[in-house]
Amino acid sequence: MEKETKLFTVSIYTENNVGLLNRISAIFQRRHINIESINSSVSEIENVSKWTILVVLKEDLMKKIIGQIEKQVEVIKAYYHTEDEIIYxxxxxxxxxxxxxxxxxxxxxxxxxxxxxxxxxxxxxxxxxxxxxxxxxxxxxxxxxxxxxxxxxxSGRIAVSKEEMDISTLLNEFQEH
Incomplete structure (x- = not known):
């Protein structure tokens, strides 16, 4: 039995580089997945951007896409959350x-x-x-x-996770290097 599609909120922490948005959106485009909304902002760490993307798809595909997003050199970390895991x-x-x-x-x-x-x-x-x-x-x-x-x-969605995330520690380590 095939799993159902869900609304996912994707959070991507990145260096702010030209052309990255095109490459990230191409990952979704190749699979004919419509991006419902996208927001870009500064994050809690200086010089690190946070993108929030809203998509509807199956979770197994979402996991594969996160893997592809994280292969982009400028991407520090990517997460996905369901509606009940975030405040938005x-x-x-x-x-x-x-x-x-x-x-x-x-x-x-x-x-x-x-x-x-x-x-x-x-x-x-x-x-x-x-x-x-x-x-x-x-x-x-x-x-x-x-x-x-x-x-x-x-606007696009803005969101924070309900659970504590290790991203701040990861971002601090990233900035120190």
Missing amino acids: QESCIFKMKSDLLFDERQIQNIIKDSNAVIVTVNKKFFVIEKSGRRNEIDLLHRELSLFGIMQFTR
Whole structure:
């Protein structure tokens, strides 16, 4: 019996080198795996980047891909986690017509109920920011879509593991060399 596909959060700790993103994404592309989201940021160690990639696939394939990612010279360490092994957030912003804020009382309730924040208002538009779990952002998007969204953008996932990881020790040793 074949195992089912799951949503995995991949964390990759790397040196910050040109061309690495292309090589990492090619590992997924060769297998026709869509990357749901990708985020790059600094890590807890100076000069080490952390990439967070969200993919849906089978775990046995995930293990093989992690092995291939770790073969890249600039990759220090790569991990994968299931949803219940991490704490994560995503962020998004919506640009909406300003008259909706004043004419549609329901918009104010939607913003309040979703714990979203209005970050700017002017005569033509207002901007709402929401951070949270993926399903919370999806719900807010569906609700606001009924009123017409002028612009929408969403960040990639950011995540930390629930379990303590040895990566900080590994990164400190890496930096000392």
